[in-house]
Amino acid sequence: MSRYIFDPDVVHQCALAAIGKKKPEMFEAFADAMEKHYPGVLDRGQPWIYSIAGGAMIQMKLYYASLFEYIMIWGTPIGSEGHSGRHFCGFWDTVIDGETWYYGEGQFEKTVYRPGDRIYVGPGQARAMNFTDGVWAVEYERGPLPLSIPFGLADELLSCLDFCTAAQTVSLYTDLVCRHFGRTLGSRPVGGPLVRALTGAVGGLARKVTFALQPPPEVKAIPKDNIRWCLCGR
Numbered sequence: 752m753s754r755y756i757f758d759p760d761v762v763h764q765c766a767l768a769a770i771g772k773k774k775p776e777m778f779e780a781f782a783d784a785m786e787k788h789y790p791g792v793l794d795r796g797q798p799w800i801y802s803i804a805g806g807a808m809i810q811m812k813l814y815y816a817s818l819f820e821y822i823m824i825w826g827t828p829i830g831s832e833g834h835s836g837r838h839f840c841g842f843w844d845t846v847i848d849g850e851t852w853y854y855g856e857g858q859f860e861k862t863v864y865r866p867g868d869r870i871y872v873g874p875g876q877a878r879a880m881n882f883t884d885g886v887w888a889v890e891y892e893r894g895p896l897p898l899s900i901p902f903g904l905a906d907e908l909l910s911c912l913d914f915c916t917a918a919q920t921v922s923l924y925t926d927l928v929c930r931h932f933g934r935t936l937g938s939r940p941v942g943g944p945l946v947r948a949l950t951g952a953v954g955g956l957a958r959k960v961t962f963a964l965q966p967p968p969e970v971k972a973i974p975k976d977n978i979r980w981c982l983c984g985r
Contacts, residue, residue: 755820756789756792756815756817757815757891759893762785762845762889763843765788766784766889768783769781769848769889770866771866777887778812781824781889782795785822794926794927794930795814797812797961798923799812800919800920800961802916802920803906803913804904804907805833805834805836805880806833807832807882808833809826809882811824811825812825813923813924816924816927816931818896818897818928820891821891821892821927822891824887825887826848826882826886826888827885827886828885830884832879832880832882834877834878834879835872835877836899837877838894838898839895839898839899840893840898841873841874842872843869843893844869844888845867845888846864846866846870848866848887849865849866849882849884849885849886849887850884851882851888852864852880852883853872853878854878854879855877855879856877861881900924904917907920915966918960919964919965922957922958922961922964923957925957929951929954930954932950933947933950933951936950937950967979
């Protein structure tokens with residue numbers, strides 16, 4: 752049995768369904784297209800959170816994650832730039848809005864990617880990235896994902912000191928991995944009920960942590976005093 756659920760070509764075709772639509776409708780269009788090919792696999796209820804890694808700052812919405820794959824939409828409305836990281840995983844991206852520039856070692860002109868274009872960065876490869884004035888993309892990862900977690904947390908913990916985003920990243924990933932194991936192993940006649948109970952409990956707790964750490968909402972008017980915020984939630 753393959754450890755992989757998704758076909759990168761199918762994910763790309765589903766991403767194309769989002770092009771030309773407004774935000775956030777384009778994100779729903781992608782999820783709707785994926786649901787037709789992979790019914791019941793995606794979790795559409797996770798929040799948008801920051802991702803700060805390799806010097807680049809974006810936001811992401813994870814729809815699926817296991818030990819060897821994830822599906823997300825990521826982007827920024829104002830641009831950013833940084834290092835892709837050098838991973839043991841491969842990454843397939845489809846631009847659905849905006850524009851991004853990449854280059855690799857020994858490349859003397861940038862490669863420009865626009866809506867509908869595909870990007871692949873494989874194991875051991877790294878790219879310099881510039882997200883220009885803003886870009887949104889669908890990303891599919893395949894490979895030993897836990898080995899990339901330190902890259903995803905290092906800037907948040909050591910540079911930005913954004914412990915909330917780091918905690919949300921871990922809790923959200925834990926929730927989705929538990930969902931994956933509950934779905935794939937929970938139906939087994941031997942041990943299935945125990946797996947469902949354990950993954951349900953751990954995933955449920957992780958989900959509560961993710962949502963408890965959401966920041967206070969944006970205020971429409973400049974306040975006269977500080978807004979209320981605490982680490983246990985809003």
